[in-house]
Amino acid sequence: MAAAGSRRFFGRQRELKALRADIERTGLDTLTGRKAPRARVLLIAGKPGSGRTTLAEELTASLAARYPGGLFRARLTEPGGDPVPTARAAQELLTALGVAEPPGAGEEELTELVRHALAGRRALLLLDDAVDAEQADPLIPDDPDCLVVAVARGPLTGIPDVRPCTVGGLDPKSAIELLTTFTGAVRVTVDPQAAETLVEECGGLPAAVVLAGGWLAGRPKASVADLAKRLRARAGDPLTRTFLLAHEALPQPAARILRFLSLAPLGRADAHTASALAGCSVSAAATTLADFVRLGLIREAGDGQYELPGHLVPLLRARLEEDDRPAEVQLARARMLERTVRLLQSCRAVTEPEGSSARRRLSGLPRALRFPTTADGAEWLRSRQPVLLASARLAVADGELDTLARRLIASLVRALAAHRGAEAAAPELYGLHRLVLDVAERRGLHRERAAALLNLGDLDARTGRTKEALLRYRAALDAGRAANDPYAVGRAMESVGGSYQELGDWHRAGDWYGRALAQRLARDxxxxxxxxxxxxxxxxxxxxxxxxxxxxxxxxxxxxxxxxxxxxxxxxxxxxxxxxxxxxxxxxxxxxxxxxxxxxxxxxxxxxxxxxxxxxxxxxxxxxxxxxxxxxxxxxxxxxxxxxxxxxxxxxxxxx
Structure with missing residues (x-):
């Protein structure tokens, strides 16, 4: 397995050899005389923390030269354990493939676009942490020249001719080599028996060995034997035991930051996110995050972002529930959303002309919240877009922070439109308008409901779903009347007329245009x-x-x-x-x-x-x-x- 912060890979040579051999092995279709209709699927199965994803990444990296069509990856489980909808995974793959998706497209249309884009490419597809076959199967290319490497807890029953490889703990030699990257060779060499005992207490699980190595790295005077003794005295599985030791060893402020990182969308955080969650300065948060990397608790993800390993999220959330009051947790979420809103406002303001009111407000923000140039703002928005969209979804799902959720969505919509243009950002805007609609319906906000329905109707109409758009516009008309909003009512009536015009129903189109005109005449x-x-x-x-x-x-x-x-x-x-x-x-x-x-x-x-x-x-x-x-x-x-x-x-x- 790979060490934290390095590209070195330890062990698993037998598994790699078997997986490579499975690529060339004759499949069931060939044995029956038929050409394989789909990509071959290799399955790496194991429990979280076993290094299954690292093995998959090592395999795909070693095969990259044989698949010039490129490597594409989709994560199918959220860090907290919730399945990722197949449609969302397909959207991520389409973005990586450079294929424009129709706004509001359904799962079948999106997965068909993915399969069509991968056809003829001789590409590698890594499906990480698949829940079941029903989730992964629609994404598998209909091209035998492609290769799919799937990672899951267990078998993907239902996908034909899957070649499974089950991984458990590392062999002792490889586990000790992984441990040595944290401790240095001397501490292991002076007591090799203790090192073997320690990796045995870790069950050979790479995630547990990394946490044990981080604990030792933070305590240069502690012996390997001492850590093995501490682990042996605890009850529970190896990963939980090593995590609890690592968590307890942290200073209280750092431990609190680590627990709150489990609230970060997609398990990703930067210094701003950590600062807002913990209520500390950005510089202090940045220093703490760098320390966590050294201790093997998080990984660097590039662009100033850090990733919390998925196997630690449930453990951290359990500690969060036990150690922190619900009011503090909710306040941390609110601070994180508020910081995100301010960054998005700054990101949009940097696109405004010099001397504008938005630019003047931007100059009044702290330096850490300002973007020097439009290009800097655009790059930040591009690199954070998946996290920002996840923030909006989580804020709406929370149900208790709807005011902040609405501000976040409004700021994200404006920033996307400013940097990418409404046309290019239409797929993301469609999802955001649906979130606004969810909040508006939950809170009985008729004006916001009308606005969301009008925006969704416009996007439906633009992509040729005229009948769906017509239903949206009629619902918007009802919401506009309930809100006593003349603008929404007039706009909805005119849009209903436009839908009937697109459908070729000239009589109804004229009738609705006439109704809209009567309202405009009354309001001059x-x-x-x-x-x-x-x-x-x-x-x-x-x-x-x-x-x-x-x-x-x-x-x-x-x-x-x-x-x-x-x-x-x-x-x-x-x-x-x-x-x-x-x-x-x-x-x-x-x-x-x-x-x-x-x-x-x-x-x-x-x-x-x-x-x-x-x-x-x-x-x-x-x-x-x-x-x-x-x-x-x-x-x-x-x-x-x-x-x-x-x-x-x-x-x-x-x-x-």
Whole structure:
């Protein structure tokens, strides 16, 4: 097994040899004359602390050159022992594979994307700490050139042709070598019999040997025999005994920090997390974390983060429950969430322009909470994203810190949108809006419920799940009415109309746009009125009700004119001209289109003017005046000489 803080690996040579041999061994499919339809699965089974994950990592590292498609890893159990939903594991794999996931996609769609992305790659997949076959099976690639290495407590019954390898304790020689990396050779050499006794008391479990080595490293004058005697005097399994000794040996403040680290999301913490949990300074927390690494209690995870071994989390939580009052534990959670909120606010503020109010507030924060540059903030957000998302999930699941949970989610949404953009961060935002919805429904917060449903509906609509979006918008309408929130009500009605428009139900779309328009008229919201007149004109054009469509397009044009939006006025007139042409009134269409061109000229929008003149030329061609049409096309070309290509004035009807 590997020593803490090093890359050295001890023992397990027999297991490694057997696992490598199993890769080439003939499978059941080959024996029956069929080509293997899926990746081969090697299983490393053992209890927590046996070094099963380290063995899997050593195996995959040694095989990396044979699998040029890359190594991808997913952890299937939370540090506290709860199973990770397969959908979430699939999301992590898709991120590592560089595959964009549709926001709100279900488990089947996500796992299918994973299998498709791995097909043909000749890749390695490490599934760490799988609970059962049902959790792991959907992630196994349908490609015999891939290899899956699964780690679990026991057999994965249900996955065909799994090659199992069960690991227990290390052999005495390897266990003593692992112990020596902490104690140095002298303390073992002077009393080799005591060293053998000590590793025997540890059951050969690498995790127990590491804790024993850390205990000795922290006590240079203590003998190996003394530690073996202390372990022998205690009852319980080897890992629990060595953990209790290590915990009791720590100074009280350090022991408290270690216990509170079990509250850290995903078992990962940095100096800020440890500082907030323990209520100490960031520098003191950083020093303590470095000491814990030296003692074998935690591992460095890169980017200033530290990882608590999964086998220690249940033991630490048991001590936390026994040694610390529930109020203190809850206060520690609240401090951790509050610190995370402040870091997220700082992360977003660094993207704001110099001199902005957000930047001024940022300058007032302690130096430890500030990011020097936008790039520093973006890198922090990228490296902490899994932990931040887990923090949001845990805060919502707690149920007693909903105010902090809502602030955390709101800050995380803003930071993701600022650094990655709403489109790129849509999958994460979808999950965060669902968490907001959970809190809002639990607390009866109708305004927040309406906002979450509207956001989820927008993401559903963007990914083509129009019927699901429609249900969200209708629910948002009910929540908006319960909250007496005119904005949410109007937005929901317009979105319901948009969903019916996407589904091709022009009658219902027009009905809902009309309801939204009536509300905007009552509140004298003129910009929204103009937009809704235009949307009504669009669906009535689709439905072939040209008279109504023309009235609404002219109303939209008048609205944009009152707003002094000359470009919007020109576009509305252009659509009115299109409707007149559909209605068989080409001369009127020509006059309206000429008016639209004049308004585009007044707006000084050369691209829009060029696009309208091209449309005017098409109308003149249909009216039998090719000479005038050529003049307008030439004028459009001159306008575009120094401009980018003209954009199309899209049709309001399929008849275009």
């Amino acid at each position: 919201e003129r910009a929204d009125q103009a937009r809704l007149y235009a949307r009504l004109g669009t669906v009535q054009t689709y439905a072939g009700r040209y008279g109504e469509a023309l009235r609404n397009w002219r109303a939209a044009a008048a609205g944009y004119r009152r707003l002094d939006d000359r470009a919007g006025h020109a576009r509305a007139l252009s659509e009115a001209a299109r409707v007149q042409e559909y209605a068989g009134r080409p001369e009127e269409s020509l006059r309206t289109c000429e008016e639209a061109v004049e308004w585009a000229r007044r707006a000084r929008d050369a691209r829009l003017q060029a696009a309208l003149q091209l449309r005017l030329a098409d109308t003149l061609d249909r009216l039998g005046d090719p000479a005038a049409a050529r003049l307008h096309r030439a004028a459009a070309e001159r306008l575009l000489e120094t401009e980018s290509p003209a954009y199309e004035i899209r049709s309001g009807s399929a008849e275009d």
